[in-house]
Amino acid sequence: MSFWEYANPVKFMGLSGRLIPVLSVLTALCLAVGILWGFFGTPDDYKQGSTVKIIFLHVPSAMIAINAWIMMMITSLVWLIRRHHVSALAAKAAAPIGLTMTLIALGTGAIWGKPMWGTYWAWDPRLTSFMILAVFYLGYIALWNAIEDTDVAADLTSILCMVGSVFALLSRYAVNFWNQGLHQGASLSLDKEEHVDNAFYFPLLVCIAGFVLLFVILVLIRTRTEIRLRRAASLQARNT
């Protein structure tokens, strides 16, 4: 069976309908364990005190904020090249989730920044590129809603998505490109010397797994909603 068969809305609805209950349980489990472990089971940091506990929300949400756009870029490319409607609808479905994750990353970062940096906001490369990413998410959602013809909307939003991908990648690598920012380097790294202490590392991994699963499940539900709305609109047009 080819992977592309799942671009068929009927097949997608069948598979996603079976996956959602299983993923819901896994998501709830990972989020509950990760957040409770992070909040109650980790010590204070010697420099940051208890504010280190914000990492369990900030890092996973920032990762999803960037990777949601990458996922949108891939599904938009699939739409532009292969014209599979489900892929365009999946990109549309992911945008509000990516926006929410970007807002959580910006919000938790600002709240953490006040006691640690002495300011809620700084025009730091990573913070600024994240703010631009949020604006791209808003623009992308607005463009989908502004165009009535869904195929034209999918075409134009796909092009916007390609342009925005530069900022998604910039958000990820801004810390490496410029050294003058306030934002510290990556919290997770394959190099054991670089990443956070194991006391924070393992609960953080569970939280990241929970956020990834939450993203997947929300994209599946929202894509199903879009497919149903499109089918209902087509029936409405035939019935009238």
Add this chain to the structure above:
Amino acid sequence: MPDLGKYADTVILAYVVSFVLLIGLSAITWAQSRRAKRLLDAEEARRGK
């Protein structure tokens, strides 16, 4: 509840903001999904008449 020391307000605010956004997004997603299902069921029933 762990002792969050002098940063208790900061940590709790960050968790509250995140939970409100995550629960809000999940609730909206669920409500839109239910509404779309009802709409499609109604259209299919109309077509089946």
